[in-house]
Amino acid sequence: MFNKKSGIELIISEFIQENLYNVSKLKKNLGNGRLGRMINNMFNTVFNVIGRMQRASEEIRYLTNTIKANSSETRIASNQIASAMDQIAASTQNEARLSQELMNQINIVNDTSNVILKKSQYGADTTGQLKEKVKTTQNVLTELTEQINQLGMANRETANTMNELVDLTKRITEFVNVITDIAKKTNLLSLNAAIEAARAGEAGRSFTVVANEIRGLANQTESAVKQIEELSIAIQMGAQNSTNQINHSIATMETNIIKTDETNKTFSDLKQDIDNMIEVINEISGLTKKQIEQLSSSVQTAELITSAIQESATEIEEITSSIQQEDTAIEEIDNSIGKLDKLANELFNITYNYTSEKYLTDLSQKNISAAVNILQKLIEEPGIMEMNKNNHKKVVYSYYEKHKDIISTLLTLDSKGNVLAITSDTNVSNFVFREWFQKAIEGEIFCSRPYITVATNDVNVTVSAPIKDRAGNIIGVVAANVLI
Template identity: 25%
Template structure:
């Protein structure tokens, strides 16, 4: 009650201060209007006195002065009070429609300025509240999704456990009978283990003989490897010789080309000499005969060099084929070397495996004897386990009932989470109806 009275007193004081402040502004506006309108009234009065005399002039002057003063007062009131109030009213109307991005920019320290500041603070507080509510809704949605996922996983796990328990329960019933069969089987295993021990010893003896033959095969492979390496060296040398022959054939072809050029030049010189001999007349006949013979020799040289070139080209073709064949042969020999090496490694591995088999056969023989004894012990343990299985069957039924109750509880939790999601979505939709500045946090 005391707080309520204090609030009413504060509101009355605030109203009084606001009223006085507005009255003060009105007084200031009237004073300013009088100051502004006085020169105007004086000017109008002087004009009226020039043209109108008597009481009419006084009346008209008073009327015009009143109109001017009223207009000036209205302008000042609109500028000082009404315009800021319109800004506040527009901002409040915009905010009432859900747009909280609006702010009032009124820097005065009067009541309207304080009202604008309070409005801006209220908008900022609302924006902060909505942002916090949005963050809270998002966190609630995340937690709800996580809880829903966990609930689904737990439900699946419980269903799986329940199914597994039922399978175990059904299996436990037949396990007792199986235990009896296992006892009989264990005794049969003991008998066959004795037979296996004898067979394993035979395998060990056979492994020793196979190891000896594998060693002999490994020696043969080593000899083959040595011979394949000699073949590989021979093929490489032959390939190098053919490659050298190919290079020399190319050089011969270059020399033949030079000879062809010389023969062409000689033929040209002989032709020029024949022309000069014809010009010399009788004195040049002997020289013409010599020039003709030189020309014939040049043509024969050209024909011979062309034949040599053809032969060299055939040699180069054969040489290139031989080089290609030698390269293929070398690749085949290298591949054969790899295969022979691989075979040697295989024989070596086989020998090691056979030795390992022989060693393990001895160990297995010893283990078989131990297994034989343990089979007898196992038969006794299986008989004891059969009685324990019967007890477990009753416990499994109790666990099955508990898992069914747990599954029902998880379904109720899932339903509650779904309702929480719906409520969160409704709240998010309501908050989204407000237009606010984006949260930078």
């Protein structure tokens, strides 16, 4: 046994040189005297503190790396959301523009519809005057009734969809063609009446005047109908453009259908023809009025859509602002984590200087190699591959008893780092933060750098290996603290 004073000086000298391997060996030889026990307890406390600092530095490094990864994922998700918000904002602006264009098209169609309504009313007034003129010559045209009846109207089908403005204008064009046909027939009738009156000589002179007046009115009607036809073509073009815009921006626009009765009559006389012509003009006016009402409703709907789009744009701006604030907060967290990681690395390097690998002996290397061989045999045990706690305890303690001259602690863990079996007392139940666990769960057989284990206050290294099932999947880790 060496002199206590020189032994204490040697221990302190080795501690100052940061060689805890020798300190660990020398402190066991201080004897059981009061001073020896005090020095031994003091260095046990120092070892425990350094060991806890080493473990804390590893835990902090693991946590900072985990937070960094989560922060990176959060930043990526935040950027994806911001990109999506930009796309939505652009889409919203486009929808707002289309909505405004739609309102403009509806207003144009509405104005044109008002013009058609006025022209239709004028045509009705002109036709009414023609009807009064026909009444005065009804007795004279009795013999022509048979011929006029042969010039009856053809049947038409009317199935208008108010939402599809193109169909509506085509119907108006059909009505205009009917009026034009009647005006031409009236013109022809008046010509025939004039001819018949001329044949009657002096007695038919008065009927010639009336026939000429009827021709004049028919010409006026034909002129008015021509104007209506031009307007119908214009509204048909405008309605086609409007329909294309509506189909592009509002797929769910409700169609407005106005049904009309089919008309299929044989006119017995010119008066009945004129009555039908008046009915057609009045129907055009009615359809136009309904169209104007529907357009007014469409304008209100478009205004509501525009308002909703504007509200959505405001909400998108608020969300974008929140994302930017969140990104700033993430950046601040990253900066703080970076500082914490730097401090953890400094603490890690300082504490591990006391257990540098340069002090490992040939015997230490031999023990490490032996421990690796022990683990390789252990992971092949059926009781280990089944990942059953009770089986693990039996096998682990059996191996430990055989090799405790080399191994200070033997343990197994599941894939999450939770302890399944361990041969020493510890309050740590999860070792996911340890580098030796992380390397083994990735498939490596790993040997850690030397460190102080808090369980025994000794300098150890930990060797670890993955536990695999029969299919080759990694399902856990086995590790051993090696005496060095």
